[in-house]
Amino acid sequence: MSSDQDGCHLCKEYLRDAVSIPCGHIFCAVCLKTYWDHADHTGSYICPECRVTYSKRPTPRRMGGSRTSTIQRNSESFPPPPPDPDYNYAGPQDIGCDICIGKKHKAVKSCLMCLASYCDKHLKPHYESNTFKRHKLVDEIGHLDRQICPQHQKGLELFCRTDQMCICVLCTVKEHKGHDMVSAEQERAEEQQRLGATQAEIQEKIHDRLKQMEELKQAVDSLKNSAHTALQECEKMFADMMRSIERMQQEMTKLISANKRAALNNAEGHVERLTHEIADLKRRDSEITQLSRTEDHIHFIQSYHMLIAQTEAEELPTVTVNPYFTFGPVTKAVSEMKQHLNEFSNDELVKVAKAVNKMTFCQLDESKKRRSVKSEEAPVYKSLPPQDLQHRDDFLKYNRPSRSRRGHRVSHQL
Incomplete structure (x- = not known):
């Protein structure tokens, strides 16, 4: 971001009470607040300039005197406060109004009869004219092409239980003649009940x-x-x-x-x-x-x-000297003591390892499975006995994380 920026990307005027956001772009404080206030209901906050998305609304950082000085280039008076920007235009992630010409406004409702989406302005005839009285309005859903029968170009109003698909009225004449058919509303009501049971299970x-x-x-x-x-x-x-x-x-x-x-x-x-x-x-x-x-x-x-x-x-008297006098037996006794102690400690370590390994903690028990919405439920947790350690070397290999552990050190010192 250039430090020489003078204008706000939103209002196209000189920066007033400039603030910056984490991506580095700068806007008027009131422009950014108004822009993000419109995004509060979605929980997704997008930089108006580079389109970086934040999952949490960032706290703007007020700029210092260098930014304020750009506003004071007109020594006679400050520029007027920036106008409130129109944030009703459709963005890259929004559905545009099918009636708007040029830059499209955001669609707020879709008509299942007209198979079109409307902004607030172009939706008024559906509320004010009797011509559209029987039309059904729903919240903007997008992908209205999915509401049309690809073969007859008619609105999908029925559901064929035989073929498990949505059909139009003309489909009942030939392709789905004699099939088990109900209205989409009835099928929705029944599936809604099953959906409630599924939700309760979930x-x-x-x-x-x-x-x-x-x-x-x-x-x-x-x-x-x-x-x-x-x-x-x-x-x-x-x-x-x-x-x-x-x-x-x-x-x-x-x-x-x-x-x-x-x-x-x-x-x-x-x-x-x-x-x-x-x-x-x-x-x-x-x-x-x-x-x-x-x-x-x-x-x-x-x-x-x-x-x-x-x-x-x-x-x-004669003084007799024993030429074989030595403290070797003491050294031998200590050596045997060391060997016995090593063997005993090694055997005890293996016994302790076996005893500890028999105390299980948890595992995934795949023997207990219940039906889920789309697949079998993930297995529950259960104890799992680890492999028994048979020798001291196995124990030391299993217990290798730190060679400086005191027990390991003692066994070698003994």
Whole structure:
């Protein structure tokens, strides 16, 4: 839309109190209001310029000073208010008057005798002249060619029940002679009753469907609440199991650390004792070396007997070291515990999946079908048992939406 627009598409005058609509076109406020007021009964609002259709009446947006300034080009005075546009002309979606010449007005009534549609102006003779007194007027219906017998070019007034079709008076002479025929009015009256029964049946089905929808919504709400509660409780129980595993880990760490400390303390005690014994033996070895070098025979003899007696009387304990000592059994026990826990958790997950899958929710039950207006009624909702999961891999594949789910993570961590 050009920002230089000066005139209103409806009144063809300078814009006055300009407003814009969502498609970008601009009109006088009074022109647009009058135009759309005529469309209130249809519920469909069309842009007068580009014919864009809105299902809801848009709220026009008033334009700023740049639009107002275009109105003030005449510095002496404002242009006169725009005249009310004539919106009675037939648009693309309207039926035009068959009598109007040139630009046709909207047809408001159709005559089943004349097989023509009339606007307000050309309809007056049907109300004022006795000539048209017996003519039947109906609301504008369009497609009047369907009211004419294609063979005799006469108005359709009768209904042939034998051939199930509308016919004219001349059709009774030859083509439909001897058939079961009634007036269109009588057939309409009987079909109207059947239509009422059909409408009552449709309304009953609507009520039934609304009831099923409400039950389904309540079931969905209950399902959501149950799933939320189950998720919270499972999360809490898995957290408790995680804490239990952490406590087991702490106890195992304490056990290994305590045994390690005890073994190290024992070894340190033996090392200290061996250190003292080695120092004492080295001292004796030094004394023996010195004694062997002495020239005093008496001193040698006296010291020799004392050293020999002391050495023979002393028995040193032997320190035996187990070269196969290891904490491997602890690691093996924890590994077996992990394997048992994995197998147990996998079996339990499959059991839980089977138990949950046996609790059905809803399905379309096609075994219950009732007659409808044109076809069988849509099936009602009923429970459907999903396929049982036989293995853990099936469960994990079925339960794949989020690999970060806590339960899945725990089973792999264990």
